[in-house]
Amino acid sequence: MRTAFTDLLGVQHPIVGFNRSPAVVAAVTNAGGFGVLAASAYAxxxxxxxxxxxxxxxxxxxxxxxLLVPERFAPGDPDDLIASLRAQIPAEHLAFVAELLDRYDIPATATRDIADEFAAGVSPTGVAALLDVAFAHRIALIANALGTPPPDLVARGKAAGVVVAALVGAPKHAVRQLAAGVDLLVAQGTEAGGHTGTIATMVLTPEIVDLAGDLPVLAAGGIADGRQMAAALALGAAGVWCGSVWLASHEDVAIAAIKSKFLAATSADTLRSPTRTGKPARQLRSAWHDEWERPGSPAPLPLPLQPLLTGEAWQRIDDAAEAGHEGALRLESFFIGQVVGSFTELRGAAEITRTMAEECEARIAALGKAL
Known part of the structure; x- marks a missing residue:
């Protein structure tokens, strides 16, 4: 299949596999798609x-x-960033999370605090360090998932021959991205997992395509099989950006407990909530969200204070859920889109890639016969 995206990146299938697991990225790439690593969680x-x-x-x-390159970031002391950020977390919030964990009897675990690393990674200094690492490798594309990429990122990408992509959730976002000089837009509908807006993919994609002109647009949100991919192409997209579907792959690093919850979930079992990162992000609904929605619960804090508040809690929940702890299993959740309702089994990421491409081609051929 040949589109403006496959021509731009030199790949066989116009399928992007976005995931935090290097094994998923490699499998999608080797199957003819284009793997993209979610890098902000790494030092x-x-x-x-x-x-x-x-x-x-x-x-x-x-x-x-x-990478997550936020346009707004809570102020902190550059010489002691994490401590200065943690000092801004209200006592009320700390007490709420502590009481929640006690009530569900979540045991303490001795694990490194990845929340500190995440906060450092999305700070201006941390982003610069991660960009230096990325551009030292043979990357073909760099994407910014939160807001407009800074001018130096766009200039650096163009100088290195690296495609600069940006995710957008509304036409006004696309206007700003186009003015910034990006090479590729990803129209991410509200169905998507993770940080997302409120406009559906079916509505958003043609709006962004019309604004983009000759610039390639990928559709994202609610795309996990070849039929949905064919629909995205029919809307004018040059390919699809997929994230949630890989969470049902063998290669994804999610623990077995959360994968089991994914396989049991319906498409109605997700919600957009800021209670994990401080920004609205679609995830699997669980008792965690019910607790934050109770009357008297504190309002979530902005990024990166909310992940600093909840990071240790999620490590404890994950560890306990992996051991089969009942309370942790009730709380357990992760970022996932509405397509979770279509997950019936775990598959290899390469198989998912090839099957999606084959189903898409078959569906387009069938539609052609209807003319």
């Missing part, structure tokens, strides 16, 4: 190791990196 040295591993697996095939 610079970890990201360097992961990109090196990916390159060893893909044999020169193109792949990309996605």
């Amino acid at each position: 610079p040295e970890e990201l360097d190791a992961q990109l090196t591993w990916i390159e060893e697996q893909v044999g020169g095939r193109p792949y990309g990196v996605d």
Whole structure:
């Protein structure tokens, strides 16, 4: 299948596999798609190791990196960033999370605090360090998932011959991204997992296509099989950006407990909530969200204070859920789109890629016969 996206990146299938797991990125890429690593959760040295591993697996095939580059970031002391940010968390919020964990009897665990690393990674200094690592590797694309990429990122991408992509959830976002000079837009509808807006993919995609002119647009949100991919192409997209579907793959690093909840969920079992990151993000609804919605519960804090508040809690919940703890299983959740209702089994990421492409081609051929 040939589109403006496959021509731009030199891939066989116009399918982007966005995931935090290097194994998913490599599998999608080797199956003819385009893998993109969610990089903000890594420290610079970890990201360097992961990109090196990916390159060893893909044999020169193109792949990309996605970073969170927030336009707004809570102010902190650059010389002691994490401590200064943690000092801004109200006692009321700390007490609420502590009481919640006690009530569900979640045991304490001795794990590193990845919330500190995430907050550092999305700070201006941390983003700069991760960008240095990314551009030191053979990436073919770099995407910004939160807001307009800064001018130096766009200029750096163009100088290095790296495609600069940006995710948008509304036409006004696309206007700003086009003015910034990005090379590729991703129209992400509200059905998507993670940070997303309120406009549906079916409505958003043609709006962004019309604004983009000759610039390629990928559709994202609610796309997990070839029929949905064919619909995206019919809307004018040059391909699809998929995230949730890989969470039902063998290669994804999610624990078995959350994958089991995904397989049991329906498409009505997700919600947009800021209670994990401080920004509205679609995730699997659980008792965690019920607790935050109770009368008298505190309002979520802005990014990155909310993940600093809840990061240790989620590590404890994950660890306990993996051991089968009843309370943790009730709380357990992760970012996932509405397509979770179509998940029936775990599959390999390469199989998912190839099947999606084959189903899309078959569906387009069938539609052609209807003319």
